[in-house]
Amino acid sequence: MPADATIEPFRLHVHDRDIADLKTRLRLTRFPDQAPEAPWAFGTDLAFMHRVVEHWRDRFDWRAEEARLNAFPQFMTEIDGIPVHFLHVAGKGPNPMPLLLSHGWPGSVFEFLDIIPRLTDPARFGGDPADAFTVVAPSLPGYGLSFRPGQKRYDLAMIVAVFAELMQRLGYPRYGAQGGDWGSFITSRLACDHPDRLAGIHLNLLPLRRDTAGIDARTEDETRYLTELAHFLKENTGYQWIQGTRPQTLAYGLTDSPAGLAAWILEKFRAWSDCKGDPTSILSLDRLLGNVSFYWFTGTIGSSFWPYYARMHGPWPIGARIDVPMGYAQFPTEILKPPRSMAERVYADIRRWSVMPEGGHFAAMEQPEALAHEIAAFFRGLR
Template identity: 40%
Template sequence: MKKNQRYLANTLITGALALLATPIFAQSVSATKGADQIRHFHINVPQAAIADLRQRIAATRWPEKETVKDQTQGVQLEKIQKLVKYWGTTYDWRKAEAKLNALPQFITTIDGLDIQFVHIKSKHKNAMPLIITHGWPGSIFELLKIVGPLTDPTAYGGRAEDAFDLVLPSMPGYGFSGKPQGTGWDADHIATAWDVLMKRLGYQHYVAQGGDWGSVVADKMAHQKPAGLLGIHVNMPATVPADVAKALNNGEPAPAGLSVKEKAAFESLNYLYKKGGGYAAMMVTRPQTLGYGLSDSPAGLASFFYDKLNEWTFSGGDAEKVLTKDEILDDISLYWLTNTAASSAQLYWENNANNFNAVDISVPAAVTVFPGEIYQAPKSWTERSYHNLIYFNEVSKGGHFAAWEEPQLFAEELRAAFKSLR
């Protein structure tokens, strides 16, 4: 091959790889201008990226089967092979894409980073503005089933006065938001950015909600007390007292004098610290190293996420009992097609703190405890952390991904939690 022909071939290959790594998203500019510009956003992943995904799945090199009969070594080979095979042969990303494109999507730049978000205004008057933050390994997809119940409550057993205007952003480094090119985008920074976003949308008063990282962000917003933040609701509260946290960190027995519910919370967290927290330790210490493998192998990414979905849903260890294959793969595909395995893990490195240890919050706060959460926060601990606790409820269904698993119940909890703040 002649020199110029090799150059042309290499250029075409490089261009094709760039196309696969960076999907094309159509955008159109809205009426707002300048630094506060809010642009319409539409998703259109190139077919070449989907074809590449399927080819990679077909070429998966699987390890040997686990040597135990349960999930103590991780995701079982037979289960993940079935999911990944379905992903590579039957699953249709275009249906997931259509779900998002059916909603009003926007993007705006805050502190030099593009933030993509969904903004749904209720048809009901005096709807309460609510910003909800997803977590890891979740995304906006885990919140889609609550859009109807929250924005149109009369169609889901609620009242017109229960309505919310919803703002659902993708965190920096997640989904279609921008990827930080430097350090500093920690939970505190995200909390500040969310207040900017709500004010930019014209909301002078609003409430905030979150689970997983979303709980951390909501807590940070409450600490910052921006003007207009009326209150927060979290479903993974940070309540662990200092003496209990010390015992957990040092591998010591539970402190004396704990109640039955406090002992149960201790044991759940003790399991996480000793056996269930390896995923977080990798992201806290080596997110970039981990990201190389997750960004190159669809099966690797799927198994890493599927492990936590099985463990954290209220499903007895089988996420497919509460979520469909398509719902699970919508979320995993979003991470794959946006190549955000590494950039999303960076948040763990940025934060590098214990997100369960007690906070000191005076802003009105509401807490719902779901039975499948990583730990069930006792009311006794919760009252010591959230000093203006306006609502506390323990429900009988739902896990870590409460909005995804039990959308109707979750919506009812938010209506009740924020009722006194309207």
Template identity: 45%
Template structure:
């Protein structure tokens, strides 16, 4: 099989952008919700305002230009084309790092951390903290290929990332991820290839055992309560995507408003905001991510990762002694506590609990995220 690495540039046809505006203009809206909050989903007035901006003011070409400002490539791995950004640091001693996004995120989450991580001296940092960055799109996401057969689990993806880093010629590297990126990075750490020096997670799921559940303190009770809230009130999307991704895919592939609502709700529920998603992320950044899903028609293909892996991805054990670092952001979906993480990860080297930030750590709090990654890997270089 070819190991060719081909330069790639994003160029969405204008016809696709025109079609998007046409579809937005002829939307058939449902009636207003019967509550005055987000408990039934995205409020009608919020989604109408977002989609009006999308139709009349939003500029995809600006997002496209920001992505195209970074070197991008396509390479076939295990029968699937993988799209990735590859930004080499100007500093010779930079540490290679593969960074993995999740759902409903994308490579766009990392746009504001690329500069400080690859060229810290330009941002008041130390050259010894520099990284070479490899930022792939998950299979079925963005501009990566869409699997045509079953089997693209998180473990297979982790092995693909190992192949990618070897193909790029890196003798050693570290790995970072949140959401599905956390699962893929955790799987990569469990495989523990000799080249991987350590991993960093910004969503680590470590739950208490029976003995720990019998003697919970207030902090631990709060951690379990957040997990229970997700199970009871916030996991409907995952149940649908992990059981019937094709069915929901029809609606989301045909309606940009449907696709927008499906993602916008998560920017409300999972960011550290004061009641509005826009408190955490600008409207343009929110629409950049939604547009990437819409323009690549990846609602169904991205959802299939849930079908492949959801029931095993986050609850699985960890049997590697690879160095692990964990950053806990206060509005993360799952917030573990250190004793549980110590038990799950036998070589937990770094742990920090932050005061601000949510599920989309690099997107919401780029400066804090950069500092966490630097601090975590400082001792692993």
């Protein structure tokens, strides 16, 4: 592991014995029964999980997914005493703009493997080479390869400090930033803490407070959002409460059982993606399991919960009005879709607000072409 400020090239290679161990555990999966109601009514469907486990055990090729990741330049460095893994992909154009991409949970850098080429080499996809970015896509501390057992846990402010140091270390005094899920919080907090370093920020989730305070029920858009928020808080926050209060307890089951891990993660891909009830209708099982396997082989599901714990036991992470230019792409099956009137109370300079025709929470995976287009269009005037 590099020490001090050194940066070393990296390639992932999971040991054959770890792949064999995974297949053994999958063969020994002990399935629960399912309540006699509609599939998915109470969580991940049993028939779906039989299909997932069978595919993961008998047909899934981890080496192919590993090669997809290794096709991109990867590096390791040490910041604040922890390993930081990141992709650093040079843009192909006359003046590529540095762009920091931040993922969230239950995603990883695997979310970005289809969108990065569209950002770094737009001409390859029929775009303008003047829109090229040089992409830096780190694994969040505690996620994937930015982890060693027993390391300290990071809240969002600490992650922002690590990413700001990484961009400085790479020689980028000014850059753009983009994110969804926790990545949207990180990107917004970065704009709070280091506004002088950012040309602009682009989000595909709005990190606004999830309570009723400040909602104006006299307006149609905010009334609609109030109903949406009430349903979300009642029906879709159970995972936040357990991850945010007893992360260690949950980690035992999901670190020991690959079927349990897949059920926990893939339920979110079904609920949050624009898949009409079947996550494999928008993302193949191989793509879904590439991301799940990355959590499995790195043993990071427990440490990945920490932003939830820190969020529930600390202040709201975005405490100031943000003046950095902001763009937003609202995908139709995003978890929550606050109206622009609410966003304007936090973001003072909204330059682009796009309502997308299809796609969901995992936009970089689901709709890489559409999201890349939005990112390029937003930053075009900020280079």
